[in-house]
Amino acid sequence: MAEYDSQWAAIERLPTFERLRSSLFDNNGDVGDTDNKGKRAIDVTKLGAQERHLFIEKLIKHIEHDNLHLLRKIKNRIDNVGVKLPTVEVRYKNLRVEAECEVVHGKPLPTLWNSLKSILSVFTKLPGSKSSQTKISIINDVCGIIKPGRITLLLGPPGCGKTTLLKALSRNLNQSLKITGEISYNGYKLEEFVPQKTSSYISQNDLHIHEMTVREILDFSARCQGVGSRAGNFSLEILLKDDSVIDSLSIHNNDDDNNNNTCFWPNEEVMVEVSEREKEAGVVPDPDIDTYMKAISVKGLKGSLQTDYILKILALDICADTLVGNAMRRGISGGQKKRLTTGEMIVGPTKALFMDEITNGLDSSTAFQVVTCLQQMAHITDATVLVSLLQPAPETFDLFDDLILMSEGRIVYHGPRDHILEYFEDWGFRCPERKGVADFVQEVISRKDQAQYWYHMEVPYSYVSVDMFSRKFKESPYGKKLDEELSEPYDKSQSHKDALSFSVYSLSKWELFRACASRELLLMKRNSFIYIFKTTQLFVIGCITMTVFLQTQMDIDVLHANYYMGALFYSLNILLVDGLPELAMTLQRLEVFYKQKEFCFYPAWAYAIPASVLKVPLSFVESLVWTSLTYYVIGYSPEAKRFFCQFILLFAVHLSSLSMFRFVAAVFRTHTFAMTAGSLAVFLQFVFGGFIITQPSMPVWLKWGFWVSPLTYGEIGLSLNEFLAPRWQKVSLSLHTKKSSLFYADTTAQEQGADLLDVDSSSFNKHSAPGSSRAIISHEKLSEIRGSEDSHDGTHLDKKSRNSPPLTTIEPKKGRMVLPFTPLTVVFQDVQYSVDTPLEMRENGFTNKKLQILSDIMGALRPGVLTALMGVSGAGKTTLLDVLAGRKTNGYIEGQIKIGGYPKVQETFARVSGYCEQIDIHSPQITIEESVIFSAWLRLSPQIDTKTKAEFVNEVLETIELDGIKDALVGIPGVTGLSNEQRKRLTIAVELVANPSIIFMDEPTTGLDARAAAIVMRAVKNAADTGRTIVCTIHQPSIDIFEAFDELILLKTGGHLIYSGQLGEHSSSIIEYFESIPRVPKIRNNYNPAAWMLDVTSTSTEAKLGIDFALKYRESALYEKNKELVRQLSSPPPGSRDLYFPTLFSQNGWGQFKSCLWKQHLAYWRSPAYNLMRIVFALISALIFGVLYWNQGKKM
Structure with a gap:
């Protein structure tokens, strides 16, 4: 201890600036070691990635407990020296949000003809006539207070205004919406500070750059948000180098009103104050806490310890170095993306969090862990946290302090969470014993479900x-208490200026540029294949070009002058078109750019300038490759200076091209519009470049197009560079060649050409969002909203579901389907699945050549039995589903899988099975009924007549409860068309119409609220009641949904089976099984059996109890019972035959062609934007050609 005191005393003697960056660190990296002999003084800004990882790994071993312990230690250290954390109280009073909509009568599909009629109707309206417009209230006169130090839950059905409220409070609403009322932070109006830096809105949409890893995204966010700094404060770096300055900062005053404040995490200013007060009081801090606090209080670091902390508490450390990925590139899972979206914002120094459905796609155990960390953060650091969730489990619901319940844009309840049941009982509504409170409060305000709770x-x-x-x-x-609190104005004097952000950006302009430049350089490295391919492509085209224009075939004369001109113009166009990939790459990242720009990560120039400057070397290389290949082989003037002049001009054209395509992508933003505009831009430059038609031949009123085109200046420069060479001076060129060569231009145009191309390049590097479009609403929907007959389901519930019985019972419809099918069993035994060990794991010391994903899985799926496949994240649920369905095309699969007692043959199995993806992928331009019809045409037997197919389609739509909205367009997810719940039911219908005997479903209720999930589960039960074999993976099921299943297959981490059997009434079988195992804690009253089951079988609980649940299952009587069942079902039933189909596909080639042609016809006809762009492009092209060549020809 004496040695530690002496080491600490040495640090205390350092100047303030160095002292804030110096700490004592264990030599062996062990944290919390009471033996301090191994301590060494370190600079916290120079901690390596491995040191940061080990430090956090040993500081937080068990997330729930160790994170709480860490936060308490930090809070105690700050409190002990009299420094108080800041608090942000958010108030809103008489808040109303309205949208102006255009009312349309009828519901015509967006076909090309309807779009043209709509456009023509705009021009045919009489002057002064008023269009039918109305205002829709999204949020209607709500009031409330979000208090610091408390975590508040926001509940309500889809369409009730939850997202709008969260965006309004964080000032992230679309500007087209009209907002009235008051919103204040600590008494300050939103216009008086920068709310985007004071608070963070965490969207339910996961927008990330897919080429980056999880760690890189968090590091970039921490860097841009200024971890360790407080936006609006001056930089202390220079001041702290002189200790005399500290005396003038009033940091020794113990009066609370003069205390500097901090955010969730200690910043630089707070560490100055804490350090000085501890020095005065002679306090020696805990070395680990001191190291942590100092490391996260340093701003501007490329890699922050704060990133490692967030990775740990969100359980993202296992995928920290994995690319995020997208639909075309394998990456992290959907649940991990959801947690990454949360981590991207909470990694920064924010004061208030507004979080929108952050647990979608997470299992109940992981969701509980995430919300627990947020609760600890709120309670200990006095953070202000408002979270909206869809269907929280009871244990997650109990973590919240306050509850806001919304419906139809109004607040139904705002108060303590534990008083909500008492509040509704006063109304005469009581929550049943085995009913989740969160589900109860959302259903009790619905017309369809309210009566059952009376x-x-x-x-x-x-x-x-x-x-x-x-x-x-x-x-x-x-309500009265809330009004009283709102009537008393907040005392601004109680809010320190550091509690709110008054500066738009956290970093200096240079630091912002460096951060964006380093990320752009990283993305260029990740996309190096594209740039190498482009250069190789240019090399190949160059080789072909130089053989076409070979110098041995061209003389220096009048005839071949035009050949040289053609070669020059071709070079310009090749390098112009070579920039086209920049448009696609820019479009991919635009959503992330606009998100981060709105959150004040960086200004547009900080993004645009690095994107331009760092492409200069690429343009240099590609232009040099082209010029080097073609210049001397084609036979241009041999002087070295002319070679370099041509290279510089082509280099400038290429830069201009890249900038132009970035500009087009930024302005038009969508793929259809951007590609059309890009093609039109290339066409206009090609036409007005001066080669196709010379400038003197253009109409006078169109000559401006010649001077606007960047290609013009490249053409002028290249022509003068070549034809002013000495070897051409002896040749008398014809007037036509001179005009083609642009000899009418002044000779100084060569220099001006390169300069003007640079100007064009810089002017294109601007990023601005286009104007927003007007919302439209049908007359029927407007009447429905204003009638308020039942808006519990927002804008997405159909007539069928309005007339449906209460959903808590989830009772299926009885009856058989029109088409017969053969019920089949699926039996699997000793199933194992492994993959080659990834390179990253081998580099980190993993010695096995193969990574085991599934281990000795055995079970049976039977007709008419609805089976749930569950487990914690990473247990292998989807992997097992994919292996059984035959969808795993890589890796190593072992074991036996039998269908109806016969070995599985994938070709025939695919004809009798269906697979419902977690992501609902459908053609957006066709209706629900047409989607089901298309599937039926391709997958049903050709022996079935058309009438029977039509009856079967109608029955499927009725079974899945889609017949009420069968004419609705599918639309684009999150933009137009169907709701998430309707898309999920359509996915089931598309598979069910194939008349399969077996259906696999991957998380059919993910992303749905409790009511929508119940609708989907009723559809699933309806399908199972027809005698089909159905198995579903499922996350976060409520008690009702969980007990809708008949049997359960439960996996633990590592792909080991720990339970397979019946649930029993009220989950009695699964509860009895696990409670019979010694040391397993008993389930509490009214606790969700699904959540309890996942909790007691989690890896941490298993290690704590010292139980191997996989071994316990293998030693149980249930295992022997299942083994006997598998043995019996492995033999074919008497009189049965193996599956056989004479052809691979249900339909022949002609039938497939007709079906696909029908669908493509509808898709094209209902894509007015695409078709209108093609028409506009053709019209503009024809018009320009016609005008330019007007009277240019000669009569023969």
Whole structure:
């Protein structure tokens, strides 16, 4: 201890600036070692990646407990010296958000003809006539307070206004929406500070650059958000180098009003104050806490310890160095992307969090862990946290302090979470014993489900509308207390200036440029294949070009002068078109750019300048490759200076091309519009470049196009560079050649050409968002909203679901399908799946050549039995589903899989099985009924007549409850068309119409609220009731959804089977099995069996209890029972035959062609944007050609 004190005393003697960056660190990296002999003084800014990882890994071993312990230690250290954390109180009063919509009568599909009629109707309207417009209230006169130090849950059905409220409070709403009312932070209006830097809105959409790893995204976010700094404060780096400056900062004053404040994490200013006060008091801090606090208080680092901390608490450390990926590149899972979206924002020094559905796609155990960390953050650091969730499990629901319940844009309840049941009981509604409170409060405000919760049997039930709930809340004690608090203005003097951000950006302009430049350089390295391919392509084209224009075939005379001109013009066009890939790459990243720009990560120039400057070497190389290949082989003037002049001009054209395509992508933003505009830009430059038609021949009123085209200046420069060479002075060129060679231009145009190309290049490097479009609403929907007959389901519920019975029972419809099918069993035994060990794992010391994903899985799936496949994240649920369905095309599969007692043959198995993807992929331009019809035409037997197919399609639509909206267009997810729940049911219908005996479903309820999930599960039960074999992987099931299944297959981490059997009534079988194992904790009353099961079988609990659940299962009587069942079902039933189909596909080539032609015809006809762009492009091209060549020809 004496040695540690002496080491600390040495650090205390350092100047303030160095002291804030010096700490004591274990030589062996062990954290929390009471033996301090191994300590060494380090500079926290120079911690390596491995040191940071080991430090966090040993500081936080068990996330729930160690994270709480760490935060408490940090809080205690700050409190002990009298420094208080800042608090941000968010108030909103009489808040109303409205959208102006154009009312359309009828619901015509967006076909090319309808779009043309709509365009023509704009021009045919009488002057002064008023269009039919209306205002829709999204949020209607709401009030509330989001208090610091408390975590608040926002609940409500889809379409109730949750997302709009979150965006309004964080000032991230679309500018087209009209906002009235008051929103304030600590008494300051939104216009008086920068709310985007004070708070963070975490979207439900996961937008990330797919070429970056998880760690790189968090590091970049931490860097841009200024981890360790407080936006708006001056830099202390220069001041802290002189200790005399500290005396003038008033940091020794213990008066609370003069205390500097901090955010979630200590910043540089706070560390100055804490360090000085500890020095005065002679306090020696915990070395690990001191190292952590100092390391995260340093701003501008490329790699931050804060990143490693966020990776750990969000359980992203296992995929930290994995690329995010997208649809075309393998990457992290959907749940990991969701957690990455959360981590990207909370890694920064924010004060308030507004989080939108952050647990979608997570299993209940992981969701509980994430919300637990947020709760600890709120309680210990006095953060302000508002979270909206879809269907939180009871244990997750209990973590919240306050609850806001919304419906139809109104607040139904805003108060303590534990008083909500008492509040509704006063209304006469009681939550059943085995019902989740979160599900109950969302269903009790719905017309369809409300009656079942009425418990005053002596009083007749009458429907209580949302408007009545809202008015009664304002009259309740909770509403009156809220009004009293809002009526008292917030005392601004209690809010220190550092609690809010008054500067738009956290870093200096130079630091912002460096951050964006380093990321752009990283992305260029990740896309190096594209640039190498482009250069190789240019090399090949150059080789072909130089053989076409070979110098041995061209003389220096009048005839061949035009050949040289053609070669020069061809070179210009090749390098112009070579920049086209830049348009696609820019489009891919635009969504992320606009998201980060709106969150004040960086300004547009900080993004655009590195994207331009770092492409200069690439343009240099590609231009040099082309010029080197073609110049002397074609036979241009041999002087070296002319070679370099041509190279510089081509280099400038290439730079201009890249900038132009970036500009087009930034302006038009969508692929259809951007590609059309890019093609038009190339066409206009080609036409007005001066080679196709010379400038004197152009109409006078179009000559401006000649001077606007960047290609003109390249053409002028190249022509003068070549034809002013000495060897051409002896040749008398014809007037036509001179005009073609642009000899009418002044000789100084050669220099001006390169300069003007540089100007064009810089002027194109601008990024601006286009104007927003107007929203439209149908007359029927407007009447429905204003009628408010039942808007619990927002704007997405169909007539069929309005007339449906309560969903909590999830009772299926009885009956058989029109088409017969053969019920089949799926039996699998000793199934194992492994892959080659990734290179990254081998480099980190993993010695096995193969990585085991599934280990000795055995089970049976039977007709008419609905089976759930569950497990924690990474247990191998989807992998097992893919192996059984035959969708794994790589890796090593071992074991036996039998269908109906016969060995599985994938070609025939694919004809009797269906697979519902987690991501609902459908053609957006066709309707629900047409999607199902297309699947039926291709997958049903050709022996079935058309009438029977049509009846079967109708029955499937009725079974899945889509017949009420069968004419609705599918649309684009999140933009137009169907809701998430309707898309999920359509996915099931598309597979069910193939009349399969077996259906695999991957997470059919992910991303849905409790009611929508119940609708989907009822559709699944309807399908299972027809005698089909159905197995579903599922995350975060409520009690009702979980107990809708008949059997369960449960996996643990590593792909080991730990349970396979029946659930029993009220999950009695699964509860009895696990409670019979010694040391396993008993389930609490009203606790979700699914959540309890995942908790007690998690890796951490398994290690804590010292139980191997996979071994316990193999030693159980249940295992022997399942083994006997598998043995019995492995033999074919008497009289059965193996599956056989005479052809590989259901339809022959002609039938497939007709079906695909029909679908493509509809898709093209209903793509007005694409078709109109083609028409506009053709019209503009024809018009320009016609005008330019007007009266240019000669009569023969």
